[in-house]
Amino acid sequence: MLGPTIDKFAAPKNAYSVACTLSPWFAWISILLFAGGVYGGLFYAPPDYDQGEAYRILYVHVPAAWMSMFVYVVMAGAGACGLIWKVKLMDAVARSCAPLGASFTLLALITGSIWGKPMWGTWWVWDARLTSELILLFLYLGYMALQSSIDDRRTAARAGAILALVGVVNIPIIHFSVEWWNTLHQGPTVTKLDEPSIHVTMLIPLLIMSIAYTTFFITMLMVRLRAEILDQERNTTWVRELVLGGTD
Amino acid sequence: MGAYQAFTALLLRDLKLGFRNMGDLLNPLLFFLMVVTLFPLALGPEKSVLQEHAPAVIWVASLLAASISLDTMFRSDMEDGSLEQILLSPYPDIILVMAKILAHWLMTGAPLTIFALLLSVLLYLPGEAYLPLLGTLLLGTPILSLVGSVAVALTVGLRSGGMLLVLLILPLYMPVLIFAISAVNNAMRGLSVAGEFYFLSGMLILALTLAPFATAYALKIRMG
Numbered sequence: 001m002l003g004p005t006i007d008k009f010a011a012p013k014n015a016y017s018v019a020c021t022l023s024p025w026f027a028w029i030s031i032l033l034f035a036g037g038v039y040g041g042l043f044y045a046p047p048d049y050d051q052g053e054a055y056r057i058l059y060v061h062v063p064a065a066w067m068s069m070f071v072y073v074v075m076a077g078a079g080a081c082g083l084i085w086k087v088k089l090m091d092a093v094a095r096s097c098a099p100l101g102a103s104f105t106l107l108a109l110i111t112g113s114i115w116g117k118p119m120w121g122t123w124w125v126w127d128a129r130l131t132s133e134l135i136l137l138f139l140y141l142g143y144m145a146l147q148s149s150i151d152d153r154r155t156a157a158r159a160g161a162i163l164a165l166v167g168v169v170n171i172p173i174i175h176f177s178v179e180w181w182n183t184l185h186q187g188p189t190v191t192k193l194d195e196p197s198i199h200v201t202m203l204i205p206l207l208i209m210s211i212a213y214t215t216f217f218i219t220m221l222m223v224r225l226r227a228e229i230l231d232q233e234r235n236t237t238w239v240r241e242l243v244l245g246g247t248d
Numbered sequence: 249m250g251a252y253q254a255f256t257a258l259l260l261r262d263l264k265l266g267f268r269n270m271g272d273l274l275n276p277l278l279f280f281l282m283v284v285t286l287f288p289l290a291l292g293p294e295k296s297v298l299q300e301h302a303p304a305v306i307w308v309a310s311l312l313a314a315s316i317s318l319d320t321m322f323r324s325d326m327e328d329g330s331l332e333q334i335l336l337s338p339y340p341d342i343i344l345v346m347a348k349i350l351a352h353w354l355m356t357g358a359p360l361t362i363f364a365l366l367l368s369v370l371l372y373l374p375g376e377a378y379l380p381l382l383g384t385l386l387l388g389t390p391i392l393s394l395v396g397s398v399a400v401a402l403t404v405g406l407r408s409g410g411m412l413l414v415l416l417i418l419p420l421y422m423p424v425l426i427f428a429i430s431a432v433n434n435a436m437r438g439l440s441v442a443g444e445f446y447f448l449s450g451m452l453i454l455a456l457t458l459a460p461f462a463t464a465y466a467l468k469i470r471m472g
Contacts, residue, residue, distance in 0.1 A: 138419040158469045159402045177423035
């Protein structure tokens with residue numbers, strides 16, 4: 001059945017070797033996609049009729065914002081799997097996700113702020129999306145702070161999983177409440193970007209960039225996962241053999 | 249002893265312990281008073297300014313006082329080992345956790361609500377906003393205790409527990425703040441507050457349904 005197969009795959013040693021085999025592949029795919037996406041975004045896509053060339057930061061910004069939410073869901077999902085089926089590998093996945101997700105969130109905030117300067121004339125507006133992205137960053141940082149303050153790895157992973165799940169329940173509430181707050185407090189002073197139906201020549205590079213971001217995330221996840229597994233299994237013989245075999 | 253008796257027994261025990269230790273009970277209120285006092289000093293004593301910001305000041309101060317008071321929810325029980333005994337007892341953990349959360353709310357949320365009403369006089373809150381403020385506090389402070397209990401359970405007994413707790417809990421409190429202040433502001437402008445109250449009630453029910461499970465589970469994890 002499925003159970004034993006997953007158990008076999010999830011055995012740290014096997015997972016380590018799978019991550020070692022796959023990570024260069026994903027790295028190359030993401031490099032190629034990034035090259036294509038950046039070319040497409042900078043040269044192939046036409047300038048925007050309203051924003052001119054400045055809109056091209058969208059190709060960095062939008063995928064980062066998507067990834068920031070996607071990674072949180074992956075983190076909470078992996079945490080839940082770790083809690084329910086007690087798969088140690090899933091704990092390591094959840095733990096590896098947090099800094100990556102926080103980086104994507106930070107990237108989305110910074111690029112959004114750089115984009116906002118020419119468009120809105122200010123580095124920051126208390127716009128609904130910006131604010132919920134900022135709160136998402138707080139959630140990631142809280143998760144990481146909790147992880148780092150619990151010494152026992154297993155307890156840290158399970159406590160983190162609960163926090164991530166509470167966060168997942170809360171994210172829609174936070175998002176909705178911030179939107180509600182924004183429509184109440186903010187008059188029509190800020191001309192928010194009215195998103196026009198995006199033209200297909202602009203859309204294709206965006207899609208390529210999002211796949212590039214996803215493969216990049218998978219690559220980095222595997223790299224982090226390898227380190228996590230080695231750290232988690234540092235007292236086992238196979239890790240000792242692996243490390244000593246390398247130096248002999 | 250049935251589960252209901254266990255619930256009341258634990259509730260009464262916690263209340264008795266709380267009232268014997270008046271410091272723990274009064275400190276959050278004192279903190280609340282001090283934070284509220286900071287705002288007239290910062291904003292200036294003008295009536296119109298204070299009146300306009302009164303709901304925000306009251307609610308931000310309540311939020312901070314509530315998050316600081318959370319720390320005491322499980323700590324002494326954890327330190328003297330009674331928390332372990334409580335969890336080992338044959339009654340459902342959720343009921344016992346509910347009793348502890350209710351006791352915490354009765355000793356912090358409820359006095360905070362009364363105190364907030366008194367302090368809003370000092371901030372010249374207009375008369376028509378009193379009832380909505382009372383309503384948001386009655387609906388909101390239990391949410392703070394319930395959601396807070398999960399974070400306390402996760403951080404109890406940690407080295408940097410207190411600070412970490414506040415960092416974990418404040419993002420989760422933000423929706424309560426938004427809806428509560430929006431309701432009081434609407435009331436001050438003579439608008440309807442129904443939408444916000446429905447939302448706060450919805451969040452309270454959601455928290456009441458999910459938080460005790462998460463707290464009980466988190467405590468079990470922390471206990472090993």
